[in-house]
Amino acid sequence: MNQPVGVADSTRSGINGRYTRRALDALDEADRLARASATPTGPEHLAAAVLAQRETLVGLVLAELGVEQETLRAAIAGAAGTGDDRPAVGARVAPTASTLRAAEHEARQLDDDYVSVEHLLIALAGRLDVVGETLRSVGASRDCVVDTVALVRGAARVTDDEPERLYLRVDWHPPALSSQILRYSKDVTQLALHGRLDPVLGRDTEIDRVIQVLSRRRKNNPVLIGDPGVGKTAIAEGIAQRIVAGKVPAALADRRLIALDVGSLVAGASYRGEFEDRLKGILKDISASEGGIILFIDELHTIVGAGAAEGAVDAGNLLKPMLARGELRTIGATTLDEYRLHIESDGALERRFQPVFVEEPSAERALDMLVGLRGSYEGYHGVTITDGALKSAVALSKRYIADRFLPDKAIDLIDEACAQRRIRLDTSGIAAAGTVDESDVAAVVAQWTGIPAARLREEELAKLARLEDSIGERVVGQERAIAHVAAALRNARTGLADPHRPIASLLFCGPSGVGKTHLAQTVAEVMLDSPDAIVHLDMSEYAEKQSATRLLGAPPGYVGYEEGGQLTEAVRRRPYAVVLLDDIDQAHPEIVGLLRQAIDQGAMTDGRGRLVSFRNAVVIMTTGLTDVAAVRAQFRADFIGRLDDVVEFAPLSGADVERLVDIQICVAAERLAERRIGLSVADGARRWLSDNAFDDSGSARQLARTIRRQVIAEISRLIADGGVGAGHTVQVDESDGRLVFEVQVD
Numbered sequence: 001m002n003q004p005v006g007v008a009d010s011t012r013s014g015i016n017g018r019y020t021r022r023a024l025d026a027l028d029e030a031d032r033l034a035r036a037s038a039t040p041t042g043p044e045h046l047a048a049a050v051l052a053q054r055e056t057l058v059g060l061v062l063a064e065l066g067v068e069q070e071t072l073r074a075a076i077a078g079a080a081g082t083g084d085d086r087p088a089v090g091a092r093v094a095p096t097a098s099t100l101r102a103a104e105h106e107a108r109q110l111d112d113d114y115v116s117v118e119h120l121l122i123a124l125a126g127r128l129d130v131v132g133e134t135l136r137s138v139g140a141s142r143d144c145v146v147d148t149v150a151l152v153r154g155a156a157r158v159t160d161d162e163p164e165r166l167y168l169r170v171d172w173h174p175p176a177l178s179s180q181i182l183r184y185s186k187d188v189t190q191l192a193l194h195g196r197l198d199p200v201l202g203r204d205t206e207i208d209r210v211i212q213v214l215s216r217r218r219k220n221n222p223v224l225i226g227d228p229g230v231g232k233t234a235i236a237e238g239i240a241q242r243i244v245a246g247k248v249p250a251a252l253a254d255r256r257l258i259a260l261d262v263g264s265l266v267a268g269a270s271y272r273g274e275f276e277d278r279l280k281g282i283l284k285d286i287s288a289s290e291g292g293i294i295l296f297i298d299e300l301h302t303i304v305g306a307g308a309a310e311g312a313v314d315a316g317n318l319l320k321p322m323l324a325r326g327e328l329r330t331i332g333a334t335t336l337d338e339y340r341l342h343i344e345s346d347g348a349l350e351r352r353f354q355p356v357f358v359e360e361p362s363a364e365r366a367l368d369m370l371v372g373l374r375g376s377y378e379g380y381h382g383v384t385i386t387d388g389a390l391k392s393a394v395a396l397s398k399r400y401i402a403d404r405f406l407p408d409k410a411i412d413l414i415d416e417a418c419a420q421r422r423i424r425l426d427t428s429g430i431a432a433a434g435t436v437d438e439s440d441v442a443a444v445v446a447q448w449t450g451i452p453a454a455r456l457r458e459e460e461l462a463k464l465a466r467l468e469d470s471i472g473e474r475v476v477g478q479e480r481a482i483a484h485v486a487a488a489l490r491n492a493r494t495g496l497a498d499p500h501r502p503i504a505s506l507l508f509c510g511p512s513g514v515g516k517t518h519l520a521q522t523v524a525e526v527m528l529d530s531p532d533a534i535v536h537l538d539m540s541e542y543a544e545k546q547s548a549t550r551l552l553g554a555p556p557g558y559v560g561y562e563e564g565g566q567l568t569e570a571v572r573r574r575p576y577a578v579v580l581l582d583d584i585d586q587a588h589p590e591i592v593g594l595l596r597q598a599i600d601q602g603a604m605t606d607g608r609g610r611l612v613s614f615r616n617a618v619v620i621m622t623t624g625l626t627d628v629a630a631v632r633a634q635f636r637a638d639f640i641g642r643l644d645d646v647v648e649f650a651p652l653s654g655a656d657v658e659r660l661v662d663i664q665i666c667v668a669a670e671r672l673a674e675r676r677i678g679l680s681v682a683d684g685a686r687r688w689l690s691d692n693a694f695d696d697s698g699s700a701r702q703l704a705r706t707i708r709r710q711v712i713a714e715i716s717r718l719i720a721d722g723g724v725g726a727g728h729t730v731q732v733d734e735s736d737g738r739l740v741f742e743v744q745v746d
Contacts, residue, residue: 231406510649
């Protein structure tokens with residue numbers, strides 16, 4: 001008897017540990033068909049064996065493609081000669097060794113641990129013989145089969161020799177769903193059955209608790225309570241996956257989990273009683289299943305008042321009788337705030353539910369969740385995600401995205417980083433899979449928040465090293481203050497600063513006009529690369545106690561509640577900024593006390609109860625008090641103690657003012673250069689400007705005003721008169737105690 005090629009006993013022992021049971025059964029059946037026809041085992045026998053099996057993923061794939069399994073089997077049998085209709089001589093196809101090698105390659109491409117029957121089908125569809133031609137003729141080409149396998153399996157992988165237990169329960173016999181239920185809900189267990197749900201990791205405790213509540217005789221309605229994005233909906237999906245995998249108690253076996261769509265239920269119900277009729281119909285069908293259907297209501301608080309109109313009954317009141325009688329098993333999901341506001345306030349409804357609190361996972365658990373989801377996002381985007389990218393997504397989202405929760409914010413970072421990489425590859429014409437690493441994740445964080453979260457490049461390191469010089473070129477005579485600010489910025493950018501406090505919290509004191517506000521503005525421009533990266537508030541406007549509502553936002557029920565606070569809303573929208581609070585000594589003491597939270601904990605709670613992070617901001621406060629002793633007398637010791645430093649600004653000397661004159665002249669020259677007009681200021685004119693812009697207080701407040709009135713105004717007049725234009729140079733000098741102007745043609 002001819003030995004089947006590629007499936008011989010010598011090789012069978014080698015593949016037993018690498019093929020699923022159904023795949024091995026298909027190989028045995030192919031051998032039997034070959035022996036029956038007294039021919040070597042070929043792809044035609046393997047195809048007939050694969051298509052003869054029932055309750056495998058192959059049937060689901062072909063059904064999705066609109067191909068009838070038995071009809072296809074007969075067509076291949078007839079074309080290849082394994083059936084009653086023998087083909088002409090020469091139609092015989094090649095042996096199966098190459099098909100098995102191709103199937104093993106497909107399994108590796110899909111990151112599966114075992115070769116399953118779907119891999120055999122993909123390999124057969126890719127053959128250039130009569131078997132492959134027959135499959136392609138009915139629309140089952142290799143590419144179509146690969147895409148459909150990915151669609152049907154979703155995130156599921158072949159990790160053992162019986163994958164059908166995970167994504168194809170053959171012993172699961174749930175009740176049928178009525179058309180009314182299908183119209184206004186989604187069958188989550190059906191999605192789990194076809195592997196279209198992402199794996200749920202790190203939530204076993206919560207899932208076990210929900211199953212325990214569902215298994216109770218009475219009050220068997222758990223409600224998942226947690227912050228947005230912590231994974232409440234995923235827990236419900238995890239329960240559906242356990243149901244179809246047979247990993248639930250007998251009380252929950254053969255159950256369906258359906259997710260109610262409250263929006264579609266309410267939509268279009270314009271007539272009185274229409275909404276009630278819809279919901280009553282669904283509840284009646286669920287009740288008729290005698291516990292066979294579990295109802296999941298995401299955003300449970302939306303059912304309170306849903307559909308209510310004049311003379312109507314809302315959804316919550318329609319649910320109460322069934323919940324009280326135990327005719328309805330319901331899983332709810334909502335946030336703690338919404339639960340307290342809508343559910344706890346209705347005592348009758350609140351008694352029907354058992355709270356299950358879902359906490360934000362730790363960074364370690366969130367990383368485990370991302371590792372489990374990696375395959376889904378790699379398959380969808382066609383990229384490879386490194387371990388470093390996953391770690392960065394957790395670490396950077398935890399540090400820089402304070403108003404959202406793990407794992408949702410880390411998952412979103414990975415998803416967008418993959419999309420960004422895929423777009424770059426597609427636009428560059430590169431078909432190969434790209435790699436998503438830490439830099440891709442950091443780039444997305446920078447896009448979202450404006451925070452440069454990427455690793456320091458060489459040019460950035462050089463910029464940090466000469467930070468004092470960069471700031472000192474614009475801020476004159478305040479070397480000590482510049483050193484304090486530069487050190488704080490370096491600590492933060494190199495990752496050595498306390499991550500739970502602002503980058504720096506400094507109080508500048510000194511006389512007016514010595515550069516306190518200008519230094520803060522310069523920091524925003526030099527370090528944050530944007531002169532607009534500054535939140536500037538004049539604290540003299542907050543001298544009254546009630547002005548705290550303007551700073552943090554009005555409390556609920558008051559005018560302006562939806563608008564947010566002037567400080568908190570600005571920082572929430574631009575977290576990487578210089579927060580400049582001018583004249584802090586003129587603010588009400590209770591306003592100053594509120595700022596302690598931002599300085600000490602790196603966050604403030606606004607009027608809407610949201611936590612606004614100040615951890616990526618440089619908080620600078622200024623005061624006209626002239627020395628540290630006066631500052632300590634003005635402010636409470638616990639406020640001063642929370643600051644990084646109190647920096648005393650010295651009065652400007654005559655030499656400092658001369659340097660400022662030079663800086664202002666350079667600024668004016670740059671503006672004129674844009675019009676191709678030159679500016680030359682003689683030393684005598686510079687000394688004249690210094691003398692007229694300097695007073696005994698050491699303030700340079702009037703310097704810009706003097707240059708604007710004495711220099712810019714005269715040049716503007718010359719331009720308007722036509723005496724100065726492109727290609728001219730204006731020379732400024734001093735003569736007899738006044739400035740004189742001369743125009744030269746270049």
